[in-house]
Amino acid sequence: MLRQVFKWLRDGENGQWVMILDNADDYFVPRDKRTNSDIPPAIDSGVLDSFLPQTGNGRILITSRSQDTARILALGLDNILVVQKMEEDQAGLLFSKKLGDLGETDGTSRKVILALNCIPLCISPAAAYITKLRPRMTCAKYLEKLL
Numbered sequence: 001m002l003r004q005v006f007k008w009l010r011d012g013e014n015g016q017w018v019m020i021l022d023n024a025d026d027y028f029v030p031r032d033k034r035t036n037s038d039i040p041p042a043i044d045s046g047v048l049d050s051f052l053p054q055t056g057n058g059r060i061l062i063t064s065r066s067q068d069t070a071r072i073l074a075l076g077l078d079n080i081l082v083v084q085k086m087e088e089d090q091a092g093l094l095f096s097k098k099l100g101d102l103g104e105t106d107g108t109s110r111k112v113i114l115a116l117n118c119i120p121l122c123i124s125p126a127a128a129y130i131t132k133l134r135p136r137m138t139c140a141k142y143l144e145k146l147l
Contacts, residue, residue, distance in 0.1 A: 009053040017058045024064045024073060063121065083121065091118035098127030099139075108139040115146050 008014055052060055052073070064070040067080075074080050086094065091113040099109070116122040126146075130137050 006051070006053055009058055010055050012055065012057045015057065019052075019058065019060045021052070021060060021062045021073075024062050024069055025066045026069065083119070085118040086120055086123075088113065088118055091116075091120070091123055094120060095123050095127055098124055099131060108143060112139050112143050112146070115143060 009017060009019070062070060062073050064073070070080050071077055085091075088110075092110060095109055095113050112126065113123060116126055126142060130139060130142050
């Protein structure tokens with residue numbers, strides 16, 4: 001299956017595409033060799049960038065906490081956009097806006113955003129998760145699961 005996807009992405013006749021590679025924090029991909037018999041030899045190396053097709057018809061957005069992995073996958077520092085963490089008050093506003101009336105006044109919301117390092121790409125999904133699972137999920141329960 002991986003070979004078919006890789007081949008399809010490399011074929012310019014399939015049009016433009018975008019791939020999002022989220023949480024690419026490790027350059028090596030652990031896998032079971034017995035289940036990957038259909039992959040091309042380059043991909044067989046287990047190195048993450050061998051999974052990424054190099055074509056002019058596609059774009060790849062990579063998120064990573066590892067600057068070393070990002071540098072390798074993005075083919076240099078010039079292709080990296082560093083997303084800084086937010087100031088605590090901005091992070092609090094974002095979290096409150098996403099949670100709506102679920103924000104807690106005992107300081108738990110603040111603890112959550114600090115545990116998420118005030119990173120917007122962490123805050124938004126956390127708030128969405130809490131909102132989706134309410135009333136079973138609260139900021140306090142989320143923080144407990146997080147830590």
